[in-house]
Amino acid sequence: MKDALVVRGGWDGHHPVEATELFIPYLREHGYDVQVTDSNQIYADSDRMGRVDLIVQSVTMSSISREACQGLRAAVEAGTGLVGWHGGIADSYRNDSDYLQLIGGQFATHPGKEPSLRHGDETDNYLPYTVEFTEEGSTHPITAGLEDFALETEQYWVLHDSLIDILATTTHPTRPWHPWHRPIVSPAVWTRSWGAGRIVVATPGHSVDILEHPTVRTIIERGMLWATRA
Template sequence: MKVLVVRGGWDGHRPVEATEMFLPFLTANGYQVTVSATTAVYADPAVMVATDLIVQCVTMSEIDRAEVAGLRAAVAAGTGFTGWHGGIADSFRASSDYLQLVGGQFATHPSKEPGACGGDETDNFLRHRVDLTALGREHPITAGLDDFELTTEQYWVLHDDLCDVLATTTHPVRPWHPWHRPIVSPAVWTRQWGSGRIVVTTPGHSLDVLANPNVRTVIERGMLWATRTASAS
């Protein structure tokens, strides 16, 4: 099995260190790992047709038309596609074709009470719960896990009905925020695109969150589940 790890974009999500955390797991499970620091590889048909899984960690950034077309074609043909946090759910904001492929787009991460904010990234670190859905309690990626809590960015995600949601998180009503009822966002979802499987996990802002046993389990199981050989089974 061949896995292509594509990393780059905004340095705040530490794409090199974050992806390196999962390379031993991939190697131990029999994957031949290729790492790319650019999305240009998506436009190389020879590479893409031979790739069974793509792990992407590229926050924001831009992607050209040929690259996103190559990515979409590969997934439709059976290549798995997965990632976490902004590396997949906040990539290539200007590409509607990419957003349609992934099915969910980061909108915001609500902040603490203004008086408690100090002007750094922890202003957006909130204690919140990730709740498994009925589907999530049975799905191979999340079966056997319980609802769990994290203190980190809580992603508010815009999404569509092609997503099969395995876990959600709820943004409560607070006096300093302008919404008037709780908002439920998907926290983990899968998506079928042609013959390919997509898995998105929204927690993963920092290395400590990726090391959380629940988060790491979801990401690692998602890699296995999305892989082309799994999709063909």
């Protein structure tokens, strides 16, 4: 059996329990022994991490100890896969530069609606947008055969480096109420090789219904299998 570790917590607005519960049955059906924890301090346990084949992380706007971060980095470098979605991986520990380097992309913002249409809740940041697969994404095992798709939810603006392999993008257009002057393309799905390990990030996933979207769910499920230690 493969050994999977689900680490969840942080900001409750991303529903870390409900979101990860969507994917635990899939892992078990595919022969994974799954352990679930609400503490990232498990990353500091080198004996435990040495046996983990896949980490699924859903932890938003939290903090991580130096020992835990270094343990996570060491595990991935040694071959452990790391997969997550939305803020659960792209905005987990924004104050830790070593974590940001490991992931290769960091949430910066999600642009909002026209001001007169805002109601003071999370839907103020729900915009219609399209996720478009790249040429590399058209043949990658995670995204091959999938078609561009539309969502209405938070559209992540991501700061990233050139070491990521971008499988899908999304474009932030210019709008009269936003201050930028030309469209901005952000990665929406990417992978990253780190030592012997593989990392997969999907930025859609603010709410459970978005994770249940057939294409989003397929990307995450395929991503978990692909990232697992070979």
